[in-house]
Amino acid sequence: MARGKQPGKVQRAPKVHRAVVTHTVGDFEAAFWPDEQPVDNAVVMTMGALHEGHAALVRAARKQVGRDGRVAVTVFVNPLQFGADEDLERYPRDLDADVRLAEENGADVVFAPSVDEVYPNGEPQVRLTAGPMGDRFEGTTRPGHFDGVLTVVAKLLHITDPDFALFGEKDAQQLAVIQRMVADLDFDVEIIGVPTVREEDGLALSSRNRYLSAEDRAHALALSKALFAGRDVAAQGPKAVREAAAAALDGAEGVALDYLALIDPHDFTEVADDFQGGAVLAVAAKVGTTRLIDNVHVICR
Structure with a gap:
């Protein structure tokens, strides 16, 4: 399928239908590929607790694939990217609100799997590593964080099989290591960075x-x-x-x-x-x- 260019400023997409909520890989595949029609598709990967920054990603994804394309939003709090003293259990979760925001901004399918669905054999023994890029800055403070990020992103790219995957530029190092993973390991997907969304006083949304x-x-x-x-x-x-x-x-x-x-x-x-x-x-x-x-x-x- 033809690859597009990075989207410019986008407007809120009109809500035309309800997003299908799926929890298993099989249900996601049935919902995201209901027929053999060759259309562009995009994925926005999130850990939930969606806000206007995520909404901008979904709108950009919709613009990227067009009216007839398909947009998936994944909602998965990935335990591999949390350190021992970080806030995995405290991390906010509200799937109903996440689904509303996703569908209001153009998502067709929300994939919200359990940990067992993503890692059916338990904690993965083989993982991707971010290498030297993952050891600096955020990697110094959060050792192993980007290994967890790349492992789950790779799995979700295999599951969703998108033409485009959109990530926020606020997580600049995350975006950089994902782009490098895709380039170095020949993933057939275009990674698109979407500008940071800020409050009126300049605070970046998070x-x-x-x-x-x-x-x-x-x-x-x-x-x-x-x-x-x-x-x-x-x-x-x-x-x-x-x-x-x-x-x-x-x-x-x-x-x-x-x-x-x-x-x-x-x-x-x-x-x-x-x-x-x-x-x-x-x-x-x-x-x-x-x-x-x-x-x-x-x-x-």
Whole structure:
């Protein structure tokens, strides 16, 4: 099937029918491929707790495949990508709300499998590894996280067999390692990044934002302000970007910085001061007890 280009700004798709909710691979296949008609199809993979950022992904998927194409949304909280001290059990779950949001924005099928359905033989003994790209930044704080991500993404790509898979640019390192996996291992799918959706005050949408108190939320705005400060001086080069972002974060109340880095999106290494071209300015920090990540794209001159 023909591959499309990355979608531009999209509008909310009209709700034309109810999404079919499936829980097993067999039921998903019957719902997603009800006949042999060759149409483009797309998948949006989520861990649930859907918000407007996910809605933008579903709308972009619908635009990508067109009115006659098919869009699937997966809802699966993947235990492989949670560390021992992370919030697997606490992670928010509301399938009914997730289904409503998915279908209102153009999904045909929601696939919400159990852990046993995805891993029928128990915890997988053979897994994909993100290699050096998965050991940096988020991988330093969350060892093995991207191995879990790639393992479940690979399985879901096999199950859903899409022409296109859409992921949010807010999780920049995740997007980078998935794109590299697809390129290195010859997956027959196009990975499309969709721009981060923000609140009016700049806060990037995240399922974890619901953990923030009102005070924490106000403190969290320091992250996006720092990123915007760096982006604003990108024409002056990488050194200026780093200095402006760091200055904006200096002394930020309630923010415990993990990292602030200017990164080459192709291999997720930090760029040199003489670098020119597109880069990702990324930040991770704890605000209160909640760990947040965010990033912006910058063009260094």
